[in-house]
Amino acid sequence: MRRLIISPGPGVALRSASHGLDAGTTVVSVFAGPPSEAGPAERLAMVAEVARDRAALLRADAECLYFAFADPVPASTVVQVAWALNRIAHDFDEIWLPAGIGDRRHSVTAEAALRLRGSFRRVMYAEHPDAAALWQDAPTLKSVLAATRFAPPRVPDHERCQAAEHEWTWDLPAAPASPPTVALLPRPAAGREGGVFLSVLMRTRGDRPEQLRHALASLVEQTSRDFELLLLPHDCSPDAVAAEVDALPDWLRERTRTVPVAGGKRATPLNAGVRAARGRYFVALDDDDEALPHWVQTFADLEAATPGRVLRTGVAFVHLDGSRPDVTLPADFDLVGHLSESLSAFLGLAFPLDRLDGGELRFDETLDVCEDWDYLLRAAQLFGVANTPVVTARYLRWPDVANSFGGYPAPTWQASWRQVHDATDASFLLLPPGSAVDLRRLYAAVHDAEAELEALRAAAGPPE
Structure with a gap:
């Protein structure tokens, strides 16, 4: 039996779930990092606490892992913790998760752990520094559990619990079946269950009728019709697009809905489209873009092979006047590289819809541009990316037709770049396996370049 005990922090599993510790157990302590504003003394105290916890767990023949999440806890940390736990959860047959009794570290850990999906057995344990007193008064413990939003649907009876001295554990129902990815709690959505695979979101200002007709025609030519159009x-x-909708073939017109959006910036209609979408995934195709006939089918093939991930395909950048050669972005997805600049095209990205509910992941409506890059950075950390180099769409540069690149001045782009960088700097980064190699390589390259520059300066001598 491979057992994982998820602990809000060092020492919790030892105090509250010690009877689960054996040679087949791994304990992961989530909040094992010092507070972000901690001084040297606080940081040293956290190191000492981790060391004591590690020594005690090793004496119990248990393995131990430590995540460097810290206090205070931002609201977005629930999703980040769930993502990190998901990376290891499916290596285990049984997972013990806390009930969320205690400060916000406990409640965040409990909520994140409840979002994991898989075939493993689930056991909840009651963590509390006063577990001994609570054990003497079972109704008190029941009332504490009932008051937490993370308690099971029915607080178990005494007979259904197991106790090791002052420890309580009880079985939870099996997690709903889903792919081995972070599955955030779903919201009710009419038509989502058993609906289409892909929701295509098409933003338009109604001022490019020729381009809109071309984009819609590319959807008519899709080899897979498992999609809807918003x-x-x-x-x-809405009258600006009514004639184009009426001209669609019956099968596509029946799958098309018009959702008018007023106010806001470029991200505002995207958030409105996500709220209205009924597919398992969504993708954005602007009214001056072109989807190649295998666009939807390629996304579907990627989902079948690696469900639950962000799906990424190749996209060609085409100047229709021939002023520049066609260009494609890097075929492989590199999250470290994306921290500096966007290396993916929006129309080549499909995002899982059922896993984006609860307000954790929305397009940033304060951005003038770069809303797609910002969204991808957050989604890629949560779900991972399934990638194919196959070119499935074309980002078209039409002669004498404005687009986002030409429609916004350079200072606006620079301000949005800084805003995305600042948001990334202010949050935890969850990098996929292999990123450490890339970071070491980048660090070595910078070190070598600095050394070479210093040697050139020394050889040149002091300035005259």
Whole structure:
């Protein structure tokens, strides 16, 4: 039996779930990092606490892991903890999770652990520094559990619990079946269950009818029809697109909905489209883009092979006037590289819809541009990325037709870049396996370049 005990911090599993410690057990302590504003003394105290915890767990023949999450806890940490736990959870047959009794570290850990999905057995344990007193008064413990939003649907009777001195554990129902990825709690959505695979979100200002017709025609030519279309007229009348909708073939017109959006910036219609979408995934195709006939099918093939991930395909950048050669972005996805600049095209990215509920992941409506890059950075850390180099779409540069690159001045782009960088710097980073190699390589390259520059300066001598 491979058992994982998820502990809010060092020492909790030892105090509250010690009867689960044996040679087949691994304990992961989530909040094992010092507070972000900690001084040297606080940091040393946390190191000492981790060392004591590690020594005690090793004496019990248990393995131990430590995540460097810290206090205070931002609201987004629930999703980040769930992502980190998901990376290891499916190596185990049984998972013990805390009930969430205690400070916010406990409640965040409990909520994140409840979001894991898999075939493993689930056991909840009651963690509390006063577990001994609570054990003497079982109704008190029941009332504490009932008051937490993370307690099971029915607080178990005494007979259904197991106790080792002052420790309580009880079985939870099996987790709903889903792919081995972080599965965030779903929201009710009419038509989502058993619906289409892909929701295509198409933003339009209603001022590019020729380009809109071309984009819609590319959808008509799809080899897979497992998609719906949401037209998102932004700050314009729905009448601006009505004629184009009426001209669609019957099968596509029946799958098309128009969702007018007023106010806001570029991200506002995207959030409206995500709220209205009924597919398992969504993708954005603007009204001046072109999807190649295998666009939807390629996304579907990626999902079948690696469900639950962000799906990434190749995209060609095409200047229709021939002023520049066609360009494609890097075929492989590199999250470390994306921290510096966007290396993916929005229309080549499909995002899982059922796993984006609860307000954890929305397009940032304060950004003037770069809303797709910002969203991808967060989604890629949560779900991982399934990638194919196959080019499935074309980002078209039409002669004499404005687009986001030409429609916003350089200072606006620079401000949005800084905003995305600042948001990334202010949050935890969850990098996929292999990233450490890339970071070491980058660090070595910078070190070598600095050394070479210093040697050149020394050889040149002091300035005259």
